[in-house]
Amino acid sequence: MKGDRVEIVIDAGGSPRTYEVVATRAGRRVEVTTRRGLVEVSEVTRSGTSVRTARFMSSRILALVEHPADENQRRSPA
Structure with missing residues (x-):
């Protein structure tokens, strides 16, 4: 759904x-x-079909947060 997003925080050496x-x-x-x-x-x-792909080593991931689309966007207008 439009509005779905995923945030990934990784350890990049000195700072996330x-x-x-x-x-x-x-x-x-x-x-x-x-x-x-x-x-x-x-x-x-x-x-x-995959449009964009991001790959990360799992040992470097500090947090992975999934944000689903709002309920208002999921419902189709009647």
Whole structure:
């Protein structure tokens, strides 16, 4: 859903860095996948095609926060 977003805070040596992946258009969603020490955050279209992907080593991640779209945006107008 447009409005979905994921914030990722990583340890970048001396200071933490924050990255954000957002569903930019209607019908897109943000998916989080964890595989073999790697966390992948992707913006995906309705058909399942990945538009943008961010990959992070799981040992460097301090926080991963998922923010779903508002309920008002999820409901379609009648």
